[in-house]
Amino acid sequence: MSSGRTEPLTGTIVKALSGYYYVYPDGRGNDSVSDPIQCRARGIFKKKGLTPLVGDEVIYSVAETGEGTVEELLPRSSELVRPPVANIELAVLVFSVTEPALNLQLLDKFLAHIEHAEMEPMLCLSKSDLAEQSEQTAREESAEARAALAEVKRIYAPIGYDIVVTSSRKGDGTGVLLERLRGRRSVFAGQSGVGKSSLLNALVPGLTLETNAISARLGRGKHTTRHCELIAIGDGGYVADTPGFSQLDFQELGIEELGYCFREFRALLPDCKFRGCTHVHEPGCAVTAALAAGEVAQSRYDNYVQFLGEMKEKKRRY
Incomplete structure (x- = not known):
């Protein structure tokens, strides 16, 4: 350790922006008004091909100038590539019931990524107040x-996914959601324009994250979150607000792993006749048998086959 620096300290990266990492020291309650320490990362990380992520537990030092240096990354319990966050326990997948329309294929793609990262997923259906409108012009939208609310509950509740229905405008469901988040590190992810920032503003008093209306032409929102940041919600809890995105790929996922990322398929794997069953054409497949019996949702199976095709096509190209 160079002179003029503190002894090694431990903390958590709560924000990464323009080459700086903002570290919150361990031992301070995350309700504290004190600011995180602005740090640079040591050059050795780049040589080793390592990139510090928001959520990383780190060892850092502070120079007499007050600027810190991230010296070492501690082992991660989980890691997501998109959004780039580490050590997250709970992934809150925020999907609106309308505006933009609920996209089950995108929801299944998110779920597959979260299952692969071995994080606990939770489905948060936002803008529930739009399901209650009674004006003549809003009846069709309502x-x-x-219908979207009912469909999600019908398909995903039996699989075992926790579903919370919220309305930022009316405050419905925010208390239930906040209780789920207390004392945990969570990430809010989902398609842009679904109300992630509005929901966080409703959860955290005084928070004023930028929000934007849905584009009528595109049917989706503008990206209002421009960087990944951990937001303190009290009682030791943090939530990562991440840039909205609507495209995910399976570059970090092997073809043979995809079936494992569908929770209801995973439970049936031991009953398939062949090891490494792809659940498409093999005889004695427990998944296709369950599909025929109505025990696996057709939309889930169709999306699985679609993702499998995408992965095989990419593998052929590269």
């Missing part, structure tokens, strides 16, 4: 929203 019917669509109610």
